[in-house]
Amino acid sequence: MTITAAELAGFTLARQHPLTRGWADDETRLRLLTESHEDPDILLANSLEVAELRTERFAPGQPVESMLNYWLPSGDLHAMFSMRFEGGDTTKPFVDATPMTRSPQPEDLQALKQSALEIYGMHKPRYLRLWSADPELPGTEPDRRFLAAPIRELRPTDVPSGLELKQVATVDHYDEAKQAYADVDAQHPHHVVEAGIQDREDLQETADEGLLFDITVHGEWAGYAAAVVKPEDSLGLPAYVVRDLILTKKHRGHGYGRHLSHLLAQALPDPTHVLIGTIHAANHGARTAALTAGRQEIGAWLQLPLDQD
Secondary structure (H helix, E strand, C coil), X not given: CCCCHHHHHHHHHHXXXXXXXXXXXXXXXXXXXXXXXXXXXXXXXXXXXXXXXXXXXXXXXXXXXXXXXXXXXXXXXXXXXXXXXXXXXXXCEEEECCCECCCCCHHHHHHHHHHHHHHHHHHCCCEEEEEECCCXXXXXXXXXXXXXXXXXXXXXXXXXXXXXXXXXXXXXXXXXXXXXHHHHHHHCHXXXXXXXXXXXXXXXXXXXXXXXXXXXXXXXXXXEEEEECCHHHCCCCCEEEEEEEEECHHHCCCCCHHHHHHHHHHHCCCCCXXXXXXXXXXXXXXXXXXXXXXXXXXXXXXXXXXXXX
């Protein structure tokens, strides 16, 4: 059975959290979802040339076909299986099965696991990643949760005196921001796998797009706030995706964090968009700050461990 990007878009839209269906009209979301499924999902299902490049990079010596995507049945459910690597790290392989004909249920998990291992078992993937509007699915483990709200609903209130965001064109404080992440990692070791700063070049691209902001407190640099346009994480919404919200060690613990979503939302160019971000389920501080700011949980990635005998 073959599948088109438009058909995938229809399945994906039907699975979205009901709350989000009022944030953008279906026509807009179907168009954006079709574009996001065309590349990479459909591209990776059909392009041997791209599969060859991915094989050379991630799995030299393995069959090229093992880097293609496959639209396959698992019971009465169809899913698009794709070989992925966390952050491009060849030591962190996983299988993604986000595009599906319907949301997964506990009784689907064994068949999904079997399909993933039959196709990609030679890469020894650690887990199968699923997406659901419901963040709880028995038999799976938590991954990242999607938290979002329309920018028009994120109005700053009671912002502490001196706390501001300023759009910047260069990444002059990159080393300080990198240290800020390292300080959080030292205090919360699990944070290193939950969040990290962009490469300097990528952060400069964010600045070039007008989406990087200095956080200042009474004029003193206190951190970075940044957003990106990333269709894969936008769920078909016209959205900005939160990429960096980091405060220096000196400026943490003063109650600033819960105001950053509001300030970032109001600083972004298009107020008709949605502000969306993924936060690891274990990152309680970031989740609490986002929820307090008015963002709401609208879905989650889940992990199905792929233990191999």
